[in-house]
Amino acid sequence: RYLHFGPPSVAHGHEPRSGGHRMGHKHSKKTSPGEKHTSFKLFEYQCSNCSAKRPIQYFYRNGTFLPQQPRVVCGGCNTSLVVEPFKTVDYECPSCRKWQRARMPARPIPLNMYNVSVVSCNCGFRGEVSIGRLMDVACSHCWAHKRELRDVWIEEGDEVKTYCEPCQDYRRAYTQAPKKKGGGDPAADMEYTCENCFRVRPIHAEELLRSEGLASCSLCKWVGYPEVRPRGSQQQSSAATPKGHASGPSPKGASSSRRSTGDRKARVKPAPIDDEPPDPA
Numbered sequence: 230r231y232l233h234f235g236p237p238s239v240a241h242g243h244e245p246r247s248g249g250h251r252m253g254h255k256h257s258k259k260t261s262p263g264e265k266h267t268s269f270k271l272f273e274y275q276c277s278n279c280s281a282k283r284p285i286q287y288f289y290r291n292g293t294f295l296p297q298q299p300r301v302v303c304g305g306c307n308t309s310l311v312v313e314p315f316k317t318v319d320y321e322c323p324s325c326r327k328w329q330r331a332r333m334p335a336r337p338i339p340l341n342m343y344n345v346s347v348v349s350c351n352c353g354f355r356g357e358v359s360i361g362r363l364m365d366v367a368c369s370h371c372w373a374h375k376r377e378l379r380d381v382w383i384e385e386g387d388e389v390k391t392y393c394e395p396c397q398d399y400r401r402a403y404t405q406a407p408k409k410k411g412g413g414d415p416a417a418d419m420e421y422t423c424e425n426c427f428r429v430r431p432i433h434a435e436e437l438l439r440s441e442g443l444a445s446c447s448l449c450k451w452v453g454y455p456e457v458r459p460r461g462s463q464q465q466s467s468a469a470t471p472k473g474h475a476s477g478p479s480p481k482g483a484s485s486s487r488r489s490t491g492d493r494k495a496r497v498k499p500a501p502i503d504d505e506p507p508d509p510a
C-alpha cells in the first residue's frame with residue numbers, strides 16, 4: 230500500500246551499489262554524511278525486471294529531500310530503469326492495535342514529514358498516526374532485546390539509547406531488523422561480515438546467486454565479495470540469534486518474552502549453533 234502526499238516528481242537517484250560496470254573487488258568508498266551538506270537516507274525500490282527489492286540512496290540537504298531522478302541500474306539484474314523509491318514504515322493502528330506496514334513514496338519534502346502520516350488500516354480506521362520502523366533493540370550491556378518503534382530513518386546496526394528493563398537503566402543499544410515470521414517474504418538465510426564496517430549483515434542466498442557473489446552492505450555501502458555463511462553460524466553480534474526459540478514477534482508483549490529465562494546471565498554470550506555446519510554452497 231502506498232501512502233500519498235503529493236504529486237510524484239522526477240530527479241536523480243542512485244543505488245548504493247551503483248552500476249554493473251563497477252563489479253570487481255573495488256571497495257566503494259564511504260560516503261560521509263554531511264559532506265557538502267548533502268546527505269542521503271536509504272529508501273528501497275522494487276525492480277520491475279527482476280522484482281528484487283533493493284536499497285537506493287535518496288538525497289537531502291538542509292532537512293529536505295532534493296528533487297532527484299529515480300533512474301538506477303538494478304544491482305540485481307543490471308537493468309537500467311526508472312524506479313519509484315519508497316520507505317517501508319511501521320505503525321500501530323490505534324483502533325485494532327495491530328502493527329501494520331506501509332510504503333511511503335520518496336518525495337522532495339522535508340524529512341520530518343515522514344514522522345506522521347494519514348493511514349487507512351484494513352480494520353477500517355483512518356487517521357493520522359506516528360510512523361517509524363519497528364526494530365529489535367538489543368541492550369549493549371545485557372543483550373536483552375525488545376521491540377520498539379524507532380525513528381523512520383533508523384537503520385540496522387544503528388546505536389540508540391533506550392531504557393533497558395533488565396538493567397533498570399538507560400543503555401546504549403543496537404537496532405536489528407525484527408525477525409520475520411515464517412511464510413511470505415523469507416528472512417535472509419545467509420550472512421557475512423562486512424569487510425569495511427565489520428558488522429554481520431544478512432543476505433539472501435537467492436540474491437547472492439543473482440549477483441554472482443557480490444554483496445553490498447546497506448550500513449556502510451561497502452561492495453565486494455564477502456565470505457558468506459549460513460545465518461547464525463557465527464555469533465559475533467550475539468543478540469542476532471538467541472539460542473533456543475525466538476519468541477514470535479509480539480510487539481506489545483515484548484517485555485514478557487523473556488520470562489522463564491531463569492538465569493539471564495547465561496544469555497550474555499549465546500553459544501554458537503552447532504547444528505548448522507558452515508556450508509559455502
Ligand SMILES: [Zn+2]
Binds near residue numbers: 277280305306
Ligand atoms: Zn533488477
Ligand SMILES: [Zn+2]
Binds near residue numbers: 352
Ligand atoms: Zn486497525
Ligand SMILES: [Zn+2]
Binds near residue numbers: 368369371373396400
Ligand atoms: Zn540491559
Ligand SMILES: [Zn+2]
Binds near residue numbers: 425427448451
Ligand atoms: Zn558495512
